[in-house]
Amino acid sequence: MKLLITGGAGFIGSNLCDFFVNNNYDVVCLDNLSTGFMHNIEPLLSKSNFRFIKGDIRDLNTCRDAVKGCDVVLHEAALGSVPRSINDPITINSTNISGFLKMLVAARDEKVKRFVYAASSSTYGDSKELPKIEHNIGRPLSPYAITKFVDELYANVFTSLYGIETIGLRYFNVFGRRQNPYGAYAAVIPLWVKTLINHQSPFINGDGSYSRDFTYIENVIQANFLAATISHEEIVQRASLYNMDLPQNAPIDLVFNVAYGGNTTLNELFYCLRDNLAKYDSKIATIKPTYRENRAGDIPHSQASIIKAQRILGYQPKFSAIQGFEHACEWYYKNIKG
Numbered sequence: 001m002k003l004l005i006t007g008g009a010g011f012i013g014s015n016l017c018d019f020f021v022n023n024n025y026d027v028v029c030l031d032n033l034s035t036g037f038m039h040n041i042e043p044l045l046s047k048s049n050f051r052f053i054k055g056d057i058r059d060l061n062t063c064r065d066a067v068k069g070c071d072v073v074l075h076e077a078a079l080g081s082v083p084r085s086i087n088d089p090i091t092i093n094s095t096n097i098s099g100f101l102k103m104l105v106a107a108r109d110e111k112v113k114r115f116v117y118a119a120s121s122s123t124y125g126d127s128k129e130l131p132k133i134e135h136n137i138g139r140p141l142s143p144y145a146i147t148k149f150v151d152e153l154y155a156n157v158f159t160s161l162y163g164i165e166t167i168g169l170r171y172f173n174v175f176g177r178r179q180n181p182y183g184a185y186a187a188v189i190p191l192w193v194k195t196l197i198n199h200q201s202p203f204i205n206g207d208g209s210y211s212r213d214f215t216y217i218e219n220v221i222q223a224n225f226l227a228a229t230i231s232h233e234e235i236v237q238r239a240s241l242y243n244m245d246l247p248q249n250a251p252i253d254l255v256f257n258v259a260y261g262g263n264t265t266l267n268e269l270f271y272c273l274r275d276n277l278a279k280y281d282s283k284i285a286t287i288k289p290t291y292r293e294n295r296a297g298d299i300p301h302s303q304a305s306i307i308k309a310q311r312i313l314g315y316q317p318k319f320s321a322i323q324g325f326e327h328a329c330e331w332y333y334k335n336i337k338g
């Protein structure tokens with residue numbers, strides 16, 4: 001099987017490239033290096049089953065070149081971060097919607113069998129339901145959330161009009177090795193870890209009671225592997241375990257939550273990261289957080305139901321958030337220090 005991994009020099013994409021290259025799949029990685037880094041894929045460049053294309057998904061010819069001969073696309077390329085999308089909705093829209101559409105068109109024309117794409121828990125918007133179940137979403141709360149929802153709509157329409165199989169993986173707060181701790185739009189875990197390693201006090205927005213379903217990167221790799229490789233027949237068969245009646249001969253258009261299914265408050269996260277890092281540097285053990293105002297648009301709690309992915313894909317996340325924090329802290333301590 002030959003895969004195209006877009007955004008393959010980024011955090012999630014480079015971990016997917018590692019996994020598939022090391023498991024002897026042929027991998028093409030397309031990335032414009034806007035938020036990704038060559039050093040994330042450096043060790044893969046010498047491998048015969050890996051090809052890197054520096055290019056932009058907003059250019060249709062680049063998409064066509066990259067997808068040539070591929071059986072499956074894992075589409076990770078996008079501009080993340082809700083605050084970035086609030087500051088620059090136009091660039092977010094062109095990358096996350098126009099770029100997505102161009103990749104879909106290229107994949108359709110190249111007769112790619114399956115298009116797996118990074119969707120987002122932000123699609124649940126202002127829905128207060130917990131845990132979040134795939135078919136029940138609210139109104140989007142940011143330009144970023146709009147783009148990720150529109151992607152799902154496009155995927156759905158492309159499946160019904162052109163017959164390309166699409167699987168959206170709604171990631172919930174993914175973290176782990178290589179997630180970028182630098183820059184104005186760094187995610188909370190790498191940002192706090194870097195701040196603690198520098199012996200500074202991280203900011204907690206609000207009183208720390210807000211909670212998230214933090215998802216370790218290994219679980220995300222597993223979900224992508226299953227989504228890329230499970231057969232159409234098996235999906236149709238397993239869908240009945242979820243009381244879903246999928247027709248035998250119709251192409252698949254499905255969306256799954258990808259998470260651990262737990263919830264960790266920001267206070268718990270802070271103390272867990274601090275205690276893990278204190279194993280390497282005892283000065284970190286006494287750092288206290290600094291509380292400040294809640295951030296506009298943040299929902300209080302987010303927790304996934306993962307039953308659909310468990311039943312239909314056979315997804316079984318191996319790493320709890322707590323186990324993931326331990327691995328991530330070790331990696332950051334060695335890599336930020338080193």
Ligand SMILES: NC(=O)c1ccc[n+]([C@@H]2O[C@H](COP(=O)([O-])OP(=O)(O)OC[C@H]3O[C@@H](n4cnc5c(N)ncnc54)[C@H](O)[C@@H]3O)[C@@H](O)[C@H]2O)c1
Binds near residue numbers: 006080174180
């Ligand atoms: N990290 C999370 O918690 C999370 C949660 C939900 C969804 N997602 C989605 O997962 C995907 C990967 O996110 P990530 O956290 O690895 O982010 P990342 O920024 O590390 O990776 C994104 C990659 O896409 C590349 N890229 C951006 N614009 C591009 C363009 N126009 N053409 C080609 N490449 C381009 C970047 O250079 C980068 O390497 C994104 O689609 C993101 O929206 C991530």
